[in-house]
Amino acid sequence: MAPAASPLAYIPFVSVENMMRLVHHHGIEQVLRDLAEEIEGDYRRWDMFEKAPRLASHSRDGVIELMPTSDGQTFSFKYVNGHPGNIVKGYQTVAAFGLLARVDTGYPLMLSEMTLLTALRTAATSAMAARYLAPKGARTMAVIGNGAQAEFQALAMKAVIGVEEVRLYDIDPAAKRKAVHNLQGSGIRVTSCDTAQDAIEGAQIVTTCTADKAYATILSDNMVGEGIHINAIGGDCPGKTELHRDILSRASTFVEYEPQTRIEGEIQQMPPAYPVTELWQVVRGDAAGRRGSREITLFDSVGFAIEDFSALRYVHGKLQDGDYCHQLDMLADPDDPRDLFGMLQRAA
Amino acid sequence: MAPAASPLAYIPFVSVENMMRLVHHHGIEQVLRDLAEEIEGDYRRWDMFEKAPRLASHSRDGVIELMPTSDGQTFSFKYVNGHPGNIVKGYQTVAAFGLLARVDTGYPLMLSEMTLLTALRTAATSAMAARYLAPKGARTMAVIGNGAQAEFQALAMKAVIGVEEVRLYDIDPAAKRKAVHNLQGSGIRVTSCDTAQDAIEGAQIVTTCTADKAYATILSDNMVGEGIHINAIGGDCPGKTELHRDILSRASTFVEYEPQTRIEGEIQQMPPAYPVTELWQVVRGDAAGRRGSREITLFDSVGFAIEDFSALRYVHGKLQDGDYCHQLDMLADPDDPRDLFGMLQRAA
Incomplete structure (x- = not known):
């Protein structure tokens, strides 16, 4: 220079x-x-x-x-x-x-x-949102999709809200093995699961972070029980979603910035009148986060500037x-x- | 690293x-x-x-x-x-x-x-536009505003269309002296002028490249004679223009990308129906450039991606x-x- x-x-x-x-x-x-x-x-x-x-x-x-x-x-x-x-x-x-x-x-x-830095901030944002939206005392999370974001998600949930167990599933066994291996010694109890259904068993938080660019159904309606918090990371551009729309019908949905999420998020499947709450309103105390132990909360996260x-x-x-x-x-x-x-x- | x-x-x-x-x-x-x-x-x-x-x-x-x-x-x-x-x-x-x-x-x-690189490409774009819009055989240009862009403009007009003389004016004598000094030995005949009116005397091309962020009138209507080509560089954001609107009424105006120039260019002073031609249409032969020796042409340049x-x-x-x-x-x-x-x- x-x-x-x-x-x-x-x-x-x-x-x-x-x-x-x-x-x-x-x-x-x-x-x-x-x-x-x-x-x-x-x-x-x-x-x-x-x-x-x-x-x-x-x-x-x-x-x-x-x-x-x-x-x-x-x-x-x-x-x-x-x-x-x-x-x-x-x-x-x-x-x-x-x-x-x-x-x-x-x-x-x-x-x-x-x-x-994006991997770190995405996981930190998820954990910050979970503080307001996950059921109180959540200690077990599922991570479906074990690509580049998976371990960051697990570690952020541990660091910020005290998650103790992570249940991993990926359609690709090699990806799952990689995540299991990387989380050894992290202080998180790691369980390798054979199906997505298996992974969400007993989890209070379900994080989906798959990368397919297509309308995918990583979670179907019958898999999602009462009271869980879904942290949906992978649906982040037009034509790319992870959740069945019936889940959205049952969930209270929180977004970063509504105009962007309507285009890119899970809610692109829903009509424009589908109600969402911007997360900053919850953080400020202007809107409610989780309202009860049976509510399904969804953080439809696409990442924001x-x-x-x-x-x-x-x-x-x-x-x-x-x-x-x-x-x-x-x-x-x-x-x-x-x-x-x-x-x-x-x-x- | x-x-x-x-x-x-x-x-x-x-x-x-x-x-x-x-x-x-x-x-x-x-x-x-x-x-x-x-x-x-x-x-x-x-x-x-x-x-x-x-x-x-x-x-x-x-x-x-x-x-x-x-x-x-x-x-x-x-x-x-x-x-x-x-x-x-x-x-x-x-x-x-x-x-x-x-x-x-x-x-x-x-x-x-x-x-x-922006200084170079801006000057190159001006010269490319002048090839289609300046009067044939233009050899003399005025440069009003002798800031960072001035010498690049002069040199590009020399290199691309053969300009031989540049007439410089700036409200700040130090800026003008700098440009005069820098163009020594460039092969261009340089004339230092006391007023904008003086600078455009005998020029077939008038380049305005001032930097004031305000509706300024660098050129007023009575200064602009028949047949010249105006290369307006400095009006490039909302609230920033250099030409009196009466000049626009008399000129055939060419722009880079109309939606952007309507917001940022000289034509922000004009009603939405004010006609403009996108320069690429001229380059492609789909629209006329200069149509005669008495026409006033204006390249309302704001810079485009x-x-x-x-x-x-x-x-x-x-x-x-x-x-x-x-x-x-x-x-x-x-x-x-x-x-x-x-x-x-x-x-x-």
Whole structure:
């Protein structure tokens, strides 16, 4: 990198390697707890944020999305793809990076990997939602779909609400074995199950996080008993759902940002009048969360830009603690800002 | 950076330093000609692109924009700010970076600085438009507003359509002196003018590129004679214009992408029925450009995502020629794509 450029030209960049160092320095469970708290804090000031459905570019193979938001002081956006076929090519289904910037100058504050950070913030959001929506004292969860998100979900539910047992099921035994293996030594009791029905046996929380891009029925109506909390992660774009619509008819449904979830979430199966509650209203105490022990609650989670904002701000706040970034020469910074051409000319 | 990560984890990054090296290796004028050709080529296949008005986050001090597009094979977006007050803080009014990605996997192909590249592509677009809209044999241009874009405009008009003389005016004498100085030795005859009226004397092309965020009247109606081509660059967000509306009434107006220009361009002053022609139709021969020697033509340019796409693709195509990038460890790449957690765990 150019040693000659001025400090304004440089943007701190958090690589994958540095994100992993940062997470291990603080401990994964602590990071998940901290992220849940950051996200909850930003949900409390929901009305301060600029909100829009994400900008999605759909293609045959998947989707590329830009997810911006701003609280008036700080702007953030995430670039994220969703390509279910990537797995067989050896690529991640979801890969992401993001940026934090100052609203008053428009200058970036930090560029960061967000594949790991998205996995962490998605799990932290689920756990934060479960605090309001899961039955009191829930200690057992099922995780159906044991891909990249599975272990993060289990660990966040342990760290944030004290889940003690996780029951795993995936249509692919290799994925299930991977999750069982990774959760050894985590302090969570792990049970490998042969069917989805088996997995949800005795679970108070059922997390679905499969990646198929199709109207799938991971949970059918007769599988879902009274009083459980469903945390549906995998239905997150048009044409992609995981739950039978009869479950939705019986459940009280909570969403992040209604206009986006109507397009992308499980509720895309339902008529526009199907009632939902935005989670921030519950967090603020403006709406009820779980109303009784027999209610079926559903968090129809598609991921929202404010959660990425919270996560990026958390990481940015930790940069001072250690050497977790390096400096990218990303912005042209002439001595006289109007003299961009002169800067180029003098570099000849 | 982590030496252990696999090639999939790395994204080529073009720093400001490397962008300058790349430009000088090929020569600024050649780069401007090549960019004009790339942009023209993409204008010819306009219907293949996904188009949307950019996503703009407005604040008191300026705007932050995300400008995405895709041709079905390749996706691009640019992050760019516009903060007129930045100058006095020693920051660029406009700073930018951008990304190119594969549509089939959603994986980034290249991250690049775009402050310089935007200046180059904006000038190249102006020159490409002037080829269709300026009077035949135009040799003299006025540049009103001598900020960061001014010299690029002059050089592109020289490189692409053979302009020989540039007449400079800025309300700030220091800006004008800077532009005069930078264009010494460029092969363009440079005239420093005391008023805007003086600058447009004898010019066949008038480029306005001021940065005030207000309804300004850089050109008033009585200043604009028959037969000139106005290249209006500086009116590029709501509330920011440079031309008196009476000029618009007399001119044939050409735009990049009508829905965006109605919001951001000079034509925001006009009723919705005010007729405009999208430039790609002229490039394709589907609509007339300049129709006679007495016509006033106006290119109401606000910048469009396809121009950034063209510019990023040009740069990406040049990466093989030299050592113009370094590799960023930006994407998590576990051996088994589903084993993101395991990758994190093993890094402990």
